[in-house]
Amino acid sequence: MAEEPFFVGWSPELAKPTRRFLLTAGAGLAVGVGAVGLGLGAAAPHPGPGLWDQGKKVAVTGTIYPGPYPHLLTEDLGDGLRTVLLVGAGKDRVTVRPALTFTGAAVTGTLIERGEHAMMAVDGVYPDPAPGRVLPGPEKDLGDAVMTGEILDAKCWFGAMRPGHGKTHKACAALCATGGLPLAFCETGRCSDGKAALLLLNERGQAFGREILPLVADPVMVRGRIFEVAGLRQVRMKLSDIVRL
């Protein structure tokens, strides 16, 4: 029997058959590693069309309303009357001085857009009489609905984080919710959609408080009533009508 080569790590010698084996195994491993990397990478979720171009500063005029979440009603963005939710630069709400609400104002910042939904990370708010007081128009009642899906923070979901839903994003969503960012509801399988946003509100049409935190980003079933106000749909429900699945 031919003597098997014996490897001694600190010796500069590497027997020919061992060297050949290692090179072959190394090349095989490289191909395998590349293939696994490609496969896993290609399985990445497609978060849909949400986008936040932080390099593009814009100024939008309209009227700011503080509730249920601070938002700007505007006709600047095309498609008639639009609701633009207003948020801070990070995972925090924006506070607008009362003197600048319910009257003409200009808001500067960057737009976060997903399909027909718009949000602005606000740099500054200035008085601007030009747009006058933009009114939300009548509220449309679209009836009751029972849905399964997920409660998520609208900022990440609109495009600040792609994807911005699901369990891996739960901790971040909870942080955003704690920071007072608008919460939304998306139906299962439609979270990558450009249309499916529903602002999540309590039965009186106001924002939930901290009591909603344990339910954020978990699969839930909700029973609520859908409304449309100034182009943005909302779903209103009692806390007790949200059931974790």
Place this chain on the structure above:
Amino acid sequence: MAAGYSIVGWNGFKRVYDGMLALGLSLFVLAHFGAGLLSAPAGQHPSEIQLLIRATGAAAFSLLTIILCIGPLARLSPRVLPVLYNRRHLGVACFFTALVHAGLVVLWYHGFSEMNAIISLLTSNPRYASFGGFPFESLGVLALLILFVMAATSHDFWNHVLGPRLWKWIHMSVYAAYGLLVAHVMLGAVQGETGLAQAALAGGSALLVTGLHVVAGRLEWARDRTTDLPPEGEDWLDAGPAEAIPNGRAVILVPPAGERIAVFREGAKIYAVANACRHQGGPLGEGRILDGCIVCPWHGFQYRPEDGCSPPPFTEKIPTYRTRVTGGRVFVEPVPQPPGTPMAPSMAGEAG
């Protein structure tokens, strides 16, 4: 070995080894990142940071899987031993890759807020009592801590300071870390919409690692069983005919109690020493006698067969055993002498 330490004792082999490691890691991360970027419809790809978080997490996990396969593979084929030789570099690379992963997670998912990012990391998902909803991040934190302690104590300096037992014990916790990481992926990424690929990664890897350990363990067990027990009334172990031990090599005995014993033959001289290497417990009995010294097959520590001492300037010592040759058969007294005890060889007259 323990005679002056440097961070890495470089040689040509290690350079090639580390080059391939760096190449493999970059290839994996690039392929993962690139595929994630390009497979989505134009303008709809995931955030670059999130792609990097996933790519580095998967790279660290896969590297750990490979690391855990090397041990059993080297038991199955000695040709894998050169990969084992430098396993420490793989472990340290795994830790740093995982650190990038964790750092990006903390910055991205827990930053941009007034809340302290570390507090947010541990409290923003409070469902510790739930299984499916469990905050998988905390499992990653624990695993990263284990990887850190291992990487920090991986150098031979720490092996020497802590002693081989404690050192080994610390480094066995890699299995705990791996278990935590399988759960980290299963309770995290797998719960997402595209969880199938991650489930295949974590599940397949766990199966591979377990399977290889079972196969190698069974082989070891079968080998151990073939050792002859002492004949009735005789407390010396029968190591078989002297000429059955290949020259410059050993047979391994498993005494009814105590540690394994390696019985070497060098020409006509028979020596018995502990089978476990003082370094990381490598199987000396699978090593060779080269230039008059037993060489460990794992990292090349050397011991003189006649007294179990490493040649100067090194200071490692292993236990030796009494031997005798009767009727051409080798017998070993299964009582370890204190490490470094000189022991005259038995002569196997007829062996050559």
